[in-house]
Amino acid sequence: MEQESELVTGEAVVLDVRAAKLASRGLAMMVDVALQLIALFVAMLVLSQVAVFGDEALALTLFLVTVVLIMVGYPVIFETLSRGRTLGKMALGLRVVRTDGGPVRFRHALVRGLAGFFVDFWALGMLGVVAVVTSLLSPNGRRVGDYLAGTLVIRERMPASRTPYVGMPPQLAYWASQLDLTRLPNDLALAVRQYLSRTSELRPEAAEALGYGLAQQVAAEIGAPVPPGVPSWAYLSAVLAERRRRDQAKLQPAVQYGPPAGQSYPQPYPQAPAPVAQPETPPEPAPENPFAPPG
Numbered sequence: 015m016e017q018e019s020e021l022v023t024g025e026a027v028v029l030d031v032r033a034a035k036l037a038s039r040g041l042a043m044m045v046d047v048a049l050q051l052i053a054l055f056v057a058m059l060v061l062s063q064v065a066v067f068g069d070e071a072l073a074l075t076l077f078l079v080t081v082v083l084i085m086v087g088y089p090v091i092f093e094t095l096s097r098g099r100t101l102g103k104m105a106l107g108l109r110v111v112r113t114d115g116g117p118v119r120f121r122h123a124l125v126r127g128l129a130g131f132f133v134d135f136w137a138l139g140m141l142g143v144v145a146v147v148t149s150l151l152s153p154n155g156r157r158v159g160d161y162l163a164g165t166l167v168i169r170e171r172m173p174a175s176r177t178p179y180v181g182m183p184p185q186l187a188y189w190a191s192q193l194d195l196t197r198l199p200n201d202l203a204l205a206v207r208q209y210l211s212r213t214s215e216l217r218p219e220a221a222e223a224l225g226y227g228l229a230q231q232v233a234a235e236i237g238a239p240v241p242p243g244v245p246s247w248a249y250l251s252a253v254l255a256e257r258r259r260r261d262q263a264k265l266q267p268a269v270q271y272g273p274p275a276g277q278s279y280p281q282p283y284p285q286a287p288a289p290v291a292q293p294e295t296p297p298e299p300a301p302e303n304p305f306a307p308p309g
Contacts, residue, residue, distance in 0.1 A: 033154040034108045034167040035144065043142075045102030046089065053084050085136060086127045093123035107170050122163045129159030169275075180210060182255035183248045189241065190256035197235050198257065206232065206250045213247060225250065 057080045065073035092100040097117040098110035110118050110126070118126075132138055134145035134157050143156040154166055182190065206228050213221050225246035232253055233239045240249045 016048050020146070032169040034106075034169050035147045035155040038106050038108060038169065039149065039155060039167055040216065041101035042100070042106040042108055045105055046100050049101060050084050050088055053088070054081065055257060057084065070092040082131070086131045089130065090120070090123045093118060093126070094120045098123075103167075107168055109170050110165050113164050113166055118163075118165055122165055125163035126159040129162050130157075133158045179252055180207065180254045180258060182259075183252055186241070186244065186248065186252035188210060190252040193236055193238050193256060195236055195253065195257050195260065197237075198232065199235065202228075202231060202235065203257065206254055210247065210251060210254070222246065 029198060058077070061073050061077050061080065064076065093110055096104070099108070103109060110122070113124065117217040130136075130139075130145075134148070135142045139145060144172055145159075148157045149155045152160075156166060159277075160166060209224060210230055213225070216224070229240050229249050233248060236253070240246065
């Protein structure tokens, strides 16, 4: 399970990242431990030949040194060379970063590796109990090594943000075209857009309460209350759709044609007669409850 976290850089810029929690970090750790055990097994086979044909004390010393190098050197080397990723983290889409959002260096990886071997997992960590408890108590899933090194594990692979489709309810098209939307603040329009993109993820009562509050704020800004019988989400969708239509119309430059510089047409083209304005037909009355909640 992951949650969003805020990192503040040295320039006081707030970064929204998704901190990796216990589940994803545990899977990455299992991959790394499996690779380390394979490396240890190969090392034992090699050192066993040294013990048979050489000194047993030398073989034992080499074995202890090999264990430390594999259990500590593996994460330190990979996190230093790949800027915060071991093979397990690569497989799960995780990365270790500093608490200010910058990439980790050798000293950060070394502190994490030593703390992981002696405190979090093996020597004094009771096979990872210390790391699990610390990660559960931390709001960002950090273990002891992360606190000592000033690091954080984040998710690099996040689902692409969905751009909500804001459609115009047909029953409100004419009504929305008469609105004055020049006083609608951009931050409020962004809040409405985010609400419409998450309506299907909220509980019905929560979505209704949040939509009602946003609709009242929009109505206070543009001076147009919610029409009777219109749901809040339809009112907000109509306002945003009309605002988008007007913004797109402003971006389309008017194409003007004329004679080249210093020249004139011998005979001007006759202008087409202006179209006769047709009387506007009033919209047909909407049936009862014509709005369906968004999917």
